[in-house]
Structure formats: C-alpha cells, structure tokens
Amino acid sequence: MPRTGDGARRIRWFSIEPGNMLHVANAYEDGQGRIVLEGPTMDREGFQLSWNWWVGAPGRGAEPNARSYTRRWVIDTGAGTVDERIIDDLAVEFPTLNEDYLGAEYRYQYAVSFPDQEGLGGYGVVKYDRTTGARRIHQVGDARLPSEAVFVPAAGATSEDDGYLLTVISDLKQDASQLLVLDAAWLDRVATVHLPRRVTAGIHGSWIPDSALDNGED
Numbered sequence: 001m002p003r004t005g006d007g008a009r010r011i012r013w014f015s016i017e018p019g020n021m022l023h024v025a026n027a028y029e030d031g032q033g034r035i036v037l038e039g040p041t042m043d044r045e046g047f048q049l050s051w052n053w054w055v056g057a058p059g060r061g062a063e064p065n066a067r068s069y070t071r072r073w074v075i076d077t078g079a080g081t082v083d084e085r086i087i088d089d090l091a092v093e094f095p096t097l098n099e100d101y102l103g104a105e106y107r108y109q110y111a112v113s114f115p116d117q118e119g120l121g122g123y124g125v126v127k128y129d130r131t132t133g134a135r136r137i138h139q140v141g142d143a144r145l146p147s148e149a150v151f152v153p154a155a156g157a158t159s160e161d162d163g164y165l166l167t168v169i170s171d172l173k174q175d176a177s178q179l180l181v182l183d184a185a186w187l188d189r190v191a192t193v194h195l196p197r198r199v200t201a202g203i204h205g206s207w208i209p210d211s212a213l214d215n216g217e218d
Helices: 044-055
Strands: 026-029 035-042 068-076 081-086 092-096 108-113 124-129 135-139 144-146 150-153 163-171 176-183 189-194
Touching: 035 044, 035 092, 068 092
Parallel strands: none
Antiparallel strands: 026 035, 035 068, 068 081, 092 108, 108 124, 124 135, 144 163, 150 163, 163 176, 176 189
C-alpha cells in the first residue's frame, strides 16, 4: 500500500501461504528496500485446535496456543516475490521488542513460549537474537503462565537489549501471581514481586517511568 495514499488502485497483492497471525512482532524496510514482516502464525490445523480449546469443543489441543510458530516474510516489491519461512519450531505468542526499534531494523525479539499441541514443553519467556539465530528461554515452571513481556530500557542504556522484561506470572494451580523482572540481555531473574491476589496473565502491557508521572511538584 503506497504511503502517498493515492487510492486503492495502487495497492499490490502478494501470494503467501494461508495462516492466522494475531500479533505482529515487527515490520520494516531493509537496506535493499524489501519489506520484512515477522510474527507468530498458526496454520489451519493449529487454528482449529486452538479455537476448539477456547470454546471447549471436541478435537481440541492440549494447550490454548497450538502450532503458533514465528514466521518471516521478506517481500521484494521490485521482483514481485515473497520469501516466506518458519524461523523457529517453538510454539510462541505475544511477541515484543524494545519499542525504540518499532518499524525499524532490529536485533532482539521476545515472546511467551507455550507447550506444544501435545502438551510437551513448558511456559517461558523467550529471547531471539535475529543476527546470530540464537534462542534463549527462561522457564517459569509448570502451569505458570506468563503475560506478554514488556521491555523497559535501563537508565542510560547503551545497547538494544540493555534493560528489563516485566511479566505477570499467573499460577494456574496455586491461585497466585507474581510480577517477574528479568534482565533482558540474559533472561536472568532480577526480582520477584508476590502479588496480594491472583492476576490473570494478559497481553499488551505498558510501562511508565517515574519521570513521566506528575508528582504534584512544580
């Protein structure tokens, strides 16, 4: 879709495999003028398993997020082609990043990992290094569901992953929740804040630094 906004007649269409993407990780133009788009995507079978789980229908998967794998599209508008591939076989959702890199080329991406459609694996917070292809996981434990991890830059940050990840962990067995603070570079635990009552795991959180709050002083 042209940025100039001069009508639907100039919209171009590209053929890709059918799928369902709930949350985009990021999109940008690379140095060659190609459009790069990434995010977790379910195929038809994965969507059906997940939908059946949510509505309690027969034929549902063992977990609410089946076959949701990170996919990358590289759209070459000059050649009219799309390179499409799954870049990891881990079931994930709720991708995030350092929002200073939103809409721009970036190196690090974070997500929440889920057990696969057979219930294997575990819940955790994932970090992807898009330059090296490395993947790091902070496992949070059985039946402990993380919320979408919010990236908080460190004061005086000097690199893209210099900061923290905040996620609310909902314990599905103990009826309890904690705010987990992770080092965004290595996914080491920095702190755990035990909440007075259970808070369900959620998505699309935010962060407001003290400096942005009105403390009533002029």
